[in-house]
Amino acid sequence: MNCRKCRRLIPKYLDGELAEGDALRVRAHLDACHDCRAETDSIRKTLDLLAQWGPIEPRLGVDALRERLKQRAERTLESVLPVPRWAAAALAVFSIGVGTALGLRGVQVEPRKPGSEVQVANAVGLSHYDDLVEASIVQGIANPPTPEGGPAR
Numbered sequence: 001m002n003c004r005k006c007r008r009l010i011p012k013y014l015d016g017e018l019a020e021g022d023a024l025r026v027r028a029h030l031d032a033c034h035d036c037r038a039e040t041d042s043i044r045k046t047l048d049l050l051a052q053w054g055p056i057e058p059r060l061g062v063d064a065l066r067e068r069l070k071q072r073a074e075r076t077l078e079s080v081l082p083v084p085r086w087a088a089a090a091l092a093v094f095s096i097g098v099g100t101a102l103g104l105r106g107v108q109v110e111p112r113k114p115g116s117e118v119q120v121a122n123a124v125g126l127s128h129y130d131d132l133v134e135a136s137i138v139q140g141i142a143n144p145p146t147p148e149g150g151p152a153r
Helices: 003-015 020-032 034-052 062-080 085-104 117-123 132-139
Strands: none
Touching: 003 020, 003 034, 020 034
């Protein structure tokens, strides 16, 4: 028997699922081949470790769903907020306190004065005219054109 065929049969050999003739051929190969014997020992140790675990019973129903949601929420919170909760709470309280203190300080705001003609002209793009009336006449603002294309009368 070659190593490739033996390695395919090792799991069935360990589980006792091979026919007697195949099991004897695998055993003879393992006695002669160090590599296949090492792999068999590794698989056997893994199976022994797995056998030490008890059977897992599935939890079904509303209680299991609540538990999974709670665990997911805890994982999400830990990944989003890498600082301790008390530190985040302290930062929030500090920020609210500073904002309140600055608000109570009473910032004085000067009332805005209406813009002058020059400021208005600059704002609407008519800064090269001396007078808004002149600009409105030249630009056709005072007499908007009619649908025929001429000025309104």
